[in-house]
Amino acid sequence: MAAPCSVPPEVLVPATNQTLELALGTCVALNCTVRWAGTGQCQHSPAWSKDGQWLSSGSSQDMVWFAPNASEQLLSSVLQLNLTHDSDFGVFTCWVSNATATFTLRRAAVAGHVPAVLASLLVLALLMLVAGLYVRCRLNVLLWYRNRYGEMEINDGKLYDAYVSHTSAPDDHKFVQFILKPQLENLYGYKLFLDADTILPHAEPSAELVMTMSRCRRLIVVLSVAYLEQDWCNHSFREGLWRLLELTSRPIFIVFDGRYREIQHPAITHLRQHRGAVSLLLWREGSMTPSSDFWKELCLALPRRVSLPGPVGDPQTRLQGDKDPMLTLSSTYGDSGSDLHPDGDLGMVLPSRTACSGPPPPRLAPAPAPAAGMEQPQLRDAQGPEIQDSDLGSRNYSVRRDFYCLVMGDV
Structure with missing residues (x-):
């Protein structure tokens, strides 16, 4: 017949070795519960050790009781710890005959405001950097955008x-x-x-x-x-x-x-x-x-500039093909030799008198009779283009309606 204590006890709590991360100043109770089969003739005494060093016998609270069928006995040993120093942390082992249960206590990292403060400072630094770049480069960005995507004020x-x-x-x-x-x-x-x-x-x-x-x-x-x-x-x-x-x-x-x-x-x-x-x-x-x-x-x-290859002149004016007599200071509009540029006025200085103060511009004289031996096509080329009222209506001069009233009022 086997001896009453030949069967080693079974560890119920904890089921496996535990690792606990606890903050400094925490109070914790380590519970070690075992059971074994037998009568009251077999008794087991628990013991605790820390990092391989045995603790005193009175450091834990032990309790033994029988199972309801009276064929098993249970033993519970509770070790109370107050973690006030770094030395209180370590590996605690509960020994009951050949059965052991291990508890590893580690100090948890202190949950403080340092990461949040560092993140806030980083965000603030990024915002200040963006604000500095905006103040320094805002005009350059606006100029680049205007010169690339801005509206061109042409044909006006x-x-x-x-x-x-x-x-x-x-x-x-x-x-x-x-x-x-x-x-x-x-x-x-x-x-x-x-x-x-x-x-x-x-x-x-x-x-x-x-x-x-x-x-x-x-x-x-x-x-x-x-x-x-x-x-x-x-x-x-x-x-x-x-x-x-x-x-x-x-x-x-x-x-x-x-x-x-x-x-x-x-x-x-x-x-x-x-x-x-x-x-x-x-x-x-x-x-x-x-x-x-x-x-x-x-x-x-100022308006967006338009640069076009070609002769010197205002590209906005050259794009219009302007032949409006109101933009030509010479009274003999039909005489192309008196115009500085065949495409229109390129910005000559206005006369000192206003448009309404002087006499109306002289009307074009009829073309002289062709000389003997001169062919009709040559005479037609020498004359300037005829001014039609419909030509004035095809252009957008709504911005200068006051100027039209000044010029056209007494003609």
């Missing part, structure tokens, strides 16, 4: 890209003639019309201004101290601004940084209040550099 009957209004003061004259005009015309290829006279002498646009503005796509005003001393700027700038907005879309006003912050003028206040309807550009100390933001903002306010 305009001969100049901008009408530049300034005073005859020495500083304004030098700025326009030696800085603004060379930069826009030579470097960017724009075509300017310069005017040193007041554009609103009586707060009302003159006939000459209406006629000239009808041939320009934009208006540039060099708003210097001398310009602000004009009567219409001091007394009726608000009304004059609305008159200019009727003649051109989004006029461009250039002010100077050294005097802009010191000037307490009503015109400056009105321009600040109407930034959505006008373009207010600030000339600073570093704006002389061609790559400065001033020139980029000015190019964005």
Whole structure:
């Protein structure tokens, strides 16, 4: 007959070796439960060890009881641990005769805010980098997009890209003639019309201004101290601004940084209040550099340039094939020899008198009789093309209807 304790006990809890990750300061109870068959003649005593070192016998709470069929006995040993130091963690083993149960306790990583703080700082740094790139490259991106996908203002009957209004003061004259005009015309290829006279002498646009503005796509005003001393700027700038907005879309006003912050003028206040309807550009100390933001903002306010291969001239005008007599300053329209270019006026200076002040243009004289020995086809080639009213209706000159009324009123 076998001895009463010859059969080793069976470990019920834990079923397998356990690995627990616990935070520092945690209290944990390790439960080791075994059973064996037999009567009360066989007794087992549990023992605990940590990292191979035996713990005292009173470190655990033990309890023994019989199964309901009274043929099996059960033993439960509970080890209470308070993990307050790193040395409290380790490998704990429960020994009951030849049966063992192992518990491996590891310290869990402290769940803190360091990763979240680092992630927030990284996102903030990326946002600041994007904001810096936007501020630094915004104008370049806008210029690239406008030059590639922007609308081309062609076939509109305009001969100049901008009408530049300034005073005859020495500083304004030098700025326009030696800085603004060379930069826009030579470097960017724009075509300017310069005017040193007041554009609103009586707060009302003159006939000459209406006629000239009808041939320009934009208006540039060099708003210097001398310009602000004009009567219409001091007394009726608000009304004059609305008159200019009727003649051109989004006029461009250039002010100077050294005097802009010191000037307490009503015109400056009105321009600040109407930034959505006008373009207010600030000339600073570093704006002389061609790559400065001033020139980029000015190019964005001006129309998109169109460059075509061929002879020198305004490509917008050459695309039209313009032969409208209203754009030709010579009264003998039929005489092609008096025209500088067979495709139309390329931007000759207007006469000082307005369109309505002088006598009407002389009518074309009938062609002389052909000389003896001259063939009829040669005479037909020498004559200019006949002007038809239908030709004027086929062109889009709605932007210059005021100019048409001035020219066609007394003819």
